[in-house]
Amino acid sequence: MLSHSGASLQDRLRQLPSVDQLLKHPDIHELLSNVPRKIVVESLREVVEEARRQLLSSQEDPLPPVPSISELVQRASALCAQKNAFTLQPLVNATGIVVHTNLGRSLLAEEALQRLQVVCRTYSNLEYDLVNGRRGSRYVHAEAILREITGAEAALVVNNNASAVLLVLNTLAKGQEVIVSRGQLVEIGGSFRIPDVMAASGAILREVGCTNRTHLYDYERAIGEHTRLLMKVHCSNYRLVGFTAEVALEDLVRLARRHNLLVMEDLGSGSLVDIASVGLPQEPTAQHAVRAGVDVVTFSGDKLLGGPQAGIILGRKEIIALCKKNPLTRALRVDKMTLAALEATLRLYRDEPTAWRRIPTLAMIARPLESLKDQALRLAQRIQEAVGAPFMSVQVVESFSQVGGGALPERNVPTFAVAVSSKPWSANQLEKFLRANSPPIIGRIESDRFLMDVRTLQEGDPDIIVQAFARLKTEELR
Template sequence: MNEKLKKKSAKMTKKDGYKNIPSVDELMSMKQSGILIEKFGRKLVLYAARELQSIMRSNANTNTKDISSSINSLEEIVNKYVLKDKTIINGTGVIIHTNLGRVPLSSESIKSINSVNSSYTDLEFNINTGKRGERHKLLNAYLNILTGSEASYAVNNNASAIMLAIKDIVGKGEILISRGELVEIGGGFRIPEVIQASGAKLIEVGTTNKTYIRDYENAITKKTKAILKVHSSNFSLKGFTSMPTKKEISLLAKKHNIISIEDLGSGLLIDTKKMNLPNEPTIQDSIKSGIDIVTFSGDKLLGGPQAGIIIGREKLIHKISKNPMARAQRLDKSALSALTTTLKHYIEDEHLIKIPVWQMINMREKEIKKRVDAIIEEIPNNVRRVKGTSKIGGGTMPEAELPTWLLSIKIPNINTEELLKNLRDLPKPIIGRINDNNALIDIRTIPVEFDKYIIQSLNKLNKKYK
């Protein structure tokens, strides 16, 4: 059969297959569909029926009309769109896990979200005067206390923060950046693309591994409005390298009456040297160095909700806050309340015991081993303790490795991928990782209240594949 006849035959087969596809009305009239409608509502089941029919049309190759076999597929599609408990148990050992929502909030931050959403609140109301109040007043005060900045503003993420700052300060002018800092951030977005979207013109200086202060100075023209420094938080550059200090960049910007901006990314407020972690620049370092504008994330090492925070000189922050895009990107009352509460933990020096990201980073190896041993004691077979490392994650401290103890699971008659799939299919999914064909669960990133659930789940799996 030549190619044309093959195509014609396939087309005819598919056309004949269309006749065997149940109509949406037929799918909806099935008894089992009625049960789904009672449970989930007609609108959702109808949406799923249309999707099922579309799938069947794209795979039209059946010769018989089998309506009854469609119900399982329909139920699977309906279940895709059912709102479920979003609790996921992170057993990967990656503390700031972007795919799993970065980090949990402190219990007080969660209470603050509930509080501002269960009643009216003084979001933009001054209780004392009875007049309109400032939305960011408390947040601004806390950030000034903690960082030494003059003023601050918060938007919905750090990409928005840096774009807003550049758009307002640089406009259509030029902004200088080292070629060694043209990084890619989360979701495939790249700094050059962010700058382009802001409307500014990017001027690259230096080389990938070596950039000197003279490279910046030689590139300054009448059109230059700012120098941008980007912290390489998600990679490290070693060896034959050189970069100007923040102080040098700040002084150069002041000398030429332009603005210095830094995207610090991770939002670190505390000295981590005592935790045996790699040196990571703090927000305070940037302000002390004289950088005019600093941006950073609220949901990485800061340990708060998703937010992009802009701090720095009051005159510049005031101008940025009046930009129409600032209104479009501002934090809602939930994120604002959670972020302010997170900062309160730092103000009261209780961040290491109340903010989950620091609880996990600061968790002692001995404590993890004790929990792992207690779990194994309750599971008779196929689980053992192994030594490993946890990661900070979230594009932060890429070289940091935290010593930990892991649950290593290997059940006969089931391969590792299938085992991990079983764990993901639990009512509260447990997300693990693979190493040397063993399924691993890192207890560091799991709250202690889930230990009993892990024991029950692994015992059930052992019984299932006995």
């Protein structure tokens, strides 16, 4: 290890400016106009202390020079920006996954965004009955429109679909048996499993059938004196193919009626329109479940429905009334922002063509292939012009999008993507560079190419992408 004279080291340490000195720098004065003083002072202390540590631990001889005041101010400014940045930030979704759980799921319609601003900037009648001049219920704001669209007798909104399932089971079947097909005991996001949610609710799980095949007689044989509920879970996040069988919802309802039992269906992603109309496989809708006579239906608000995060419960009046009285409802209730955005989204479903146009989730799913190809060609040309380098290959390729959110896991939706590859840099380096962009650009890697699926690009995203690639001329990828 190299040694330094004590005097030389002490001289260097004494040359370090104090925090007070740095606070007088003009750039810091400007910084204080935008960043809280506490954060600025903390950042200055940290950069000075880091410079001190580097001097004390240095093995160079002679010692490295002391950072200048300008350099320390620059470091502190960068640290302030990092400390003052929001952790939740917008980004460019170029993955082609429409309902991307990691990227915020469904985008809200413009009507929902406008309604949020109206409701959140003023007081509202969230829990106030304007007709009778007394306390009211927050749940009336979404219930009427849900009943109108689905035909259900009553409705209740909680904070997500797992909460909806938990609340219904705890209300209707605590301490009693719930019969579920073994093939429907799915695991949802975050490693939460239907059996775990059921256990937390206090209901007793009774599995029937085999993983791939369950018949009506399996349910009937399992019915006993402690049975309360027959439950059907839509396996929206996986599919069994081949030698399979499951019981139709209508048959399950008829069986339940013969034995004076209740039927519940967890639709998972949930849908209020027939997505087969745009060439995708048939998905059960909430309206179908209601017409089939199911006693209670649950599904998500921020997946195929295209609204905010919410768990929607539809059912008979007496069942919804019981759920509302359950103390868990208080813990699982939604706020005014969720109700405002959800009601505005649901109103678009009054006219199905309008819903397909105005709700971003549906509009992205239904985008014509030719439109996607045209957009991909334009983006590829702009990137090539921005980079202006022969070593960068920019191509438009046929690819596949996904609906996401656990919906249609086996169905790839044809799309077009812009594929970028380069000899100096790997696809992983390109991905890291674009992910570090402000705002971040998130795509996917295939065959050592960085792919950007245009299906999920929003207005302004192509400009952000082109600007990021233009920076490749001056910045080195690491």
